[in-house]
Amino acid sequence: MLYLTSAVLGAALCCFAYLGLRARWVDGSLDDYVTARNSQTASTLGLSFLASGMGAWILFAPPEIGAFVGPLALAGYALGSALPFIVLGLYGPKIRRALPEGRSIAEFAEACYGQGVRRWVTLVSVGYMACFLAAELTAIGAITALLSDVPPPLVIIGVALTTLIYTAMGGLRASLATDRWQAWLLLALLLAVGSVTLWRLPTMPNEAALPSIPVANALSVALTLVIAVTAANLFHQGYWQRVWAARDDQSLGRGAWLGGGMTVVVVMMIGGLGMLAAMSGAPLGNPPMPFFALLSNAPIWLTLPALVLAVTLVASSVDTLQNGIASLVVARSEKRGVSLTTARWVTVALMIPVVVIALQGLSVLRLFLIADLLCAAIVVPVLLGLWQRMTPVAAIAGGVAGLLGAILPGWLSQGSIITGVVAASFPGSIPTLGPFVGALAASTLVSVLLAMVTKKR
Known part of the structure; x- marks a missing residue:
């Protein structure tokens, strides 16, 4: 055979x-x-x-x-x-x-x-x-x-x-x-x-x-x-x-x-x-x-x-x-x-x-989840590129905010930034909602707010 x-x-x-x-x-x-x-x-x-x-x-x-x-x-x-x-x-x-x-x-x-x-x-x-x-x-x-x-x-x-x-x-x-x-x-x-x-x-x-x-x-x-x-x-x-x-x-x-x-x-x-x-x-x-x-x-x-x-x-x-x-x-x-x-x-x-x-x-499942989270942190600022009010500063700040938003749920629930980072790395290769919602919400909010207050391109 x-x-x-x-x-x-x-x-x-x-x-x-x-x-x-x-x-x-x-x-x-x-x-x-x-x-x-x-x-x-x-x-x-x-x-x-x-x-x-x-x-x-x-x-x-x-x-x-x-x-x-x-x-x-x-x-x-x-x-x-x-x-x-x-x-x-x-x-x-x-x-x-x-x-x-x-x-x-x-x-x-x-x-x-x-x-x-x-x-x-x-x-x-x-x-x-x-x-x-x-x-x-x-x-x-x-x-x-x-x-x-x-x-x-x-x-x-x-x-x-x-x-x-x-x-x-x-x-x-x-x-x-x-x-x-x-x-x-x-x-x-x-x-x-x-x-x-x-x-x-x-x-x-x-x-x-x-x-x-x-x-x-x-x-x-x-x-x-x-x-x-x-x-x-x-x-x-x-x-x-x-x-x-x-x-x-x-x-x-x-x-x-x-x-x-x-x-x-x-x-x-x-x-x-x-x-x-x-x-x-x-x-x-x-x-x-x-x-x-x-x-x-x-x-x-x-x-x-x-x-x-x-x-x-x-x-x-x-x-x-x-x-x-x-x-x-x-x-x-x-x-x-x-x-x-x-x-x-x-x-x-x-x-x-x-x-x-x-x-x-x-096993690459954990790597996959981390890569997914990195993408979630910057996907909204990138796709907002055709919005005429968006600026490079707003996009970069939104991406950084997305990364911080990913660790925020674990940080707030456990009281330690190290714990937040660990939670955002998906120990046990278990997908959890908190880091993804935090990344999307923070990146979107910061991108839009900065785009509204900074000079239009």
Whole structure:
């Protein structure tokens, strides 16, 4: 079975590489490499938003939330996963008109506030996406160990190298081309694996009930997830690239709504499997992994498609992240005389530390939460950039206030600033609402107040 599994996964990765390399524009410019400007239809963008946003995380987090917190928190997670696409769909046309030759969230920040804010936004965005990359590659290693005898490092390196080949050569066009096929593949595999998993569920006991916690707690978890996921994903450069890749404003809006709608359906569907697993009384494992618990002792004809599904999910998000990070780093390279070849080597170089971290098998959930919180602290000041009263001072002060607001709830409740800092670093990797609300409220309040009292630009 080892050789069969390795052959199937290798074939899938080779197909992705072929599709990506076939889509590259050999004579394209650096601008086309990082934006594929004004070239993509609504359907391509919708499938790309779905594929690039869906990673291996959907096989872990939504089923666990569904199994232990219930449908209300799961709905919050689904909404939070889709909301960044909707925000960019609504806000994107204004960004395109204000910055028609733009390439990144960092350039948008510079156009609004100057170089200082651009560097800050770039740092936060690259840090978040690096955490995302490490998490995805770590996850595929863990899934490989659960479902097969293939050595996890082999799959981690295989996915990283394959996606690197076609993204380094083809840029954003290669990522968009593979996203389209990967989206249809993951929908088909998810439907097939989910259907068979439902068929293998234990008989539902008469006293079965939906998992639930007190409504106030469920709402708190749901709101935390909406804020964390939305704020962080608005710093996902891969999504911002698609703002300028859209053929026109209508294509961007329709693509965003299509991708957001499909994302909600996918997250609710996979999370529903977790709820059904908990209701059936099936052993969920320790640590609990409801989706994979349903695959325990499953035959090879079921575990193999599930593993291909996981590889597809990881590849579709990793290639977007690779190209997104590279585009941030080389966004102004043409002005400095840097070539397209250099941009490709930047893509390769950025992956080396990420793969090294992924091979350690560490838990990156806490890092993810910290990165989410950093994004939440500055997302409002950045998005207020098109408001004519906003100034660089108001934006920077709002971001600093957001960081202080994140530690304020723990500081006030425990009476110590050190305790507040520790609480904002999410000990135990447990998401809590206080730091996120504090970050959003403080950054918004200070930004708006300073913008109102300082000189209009």
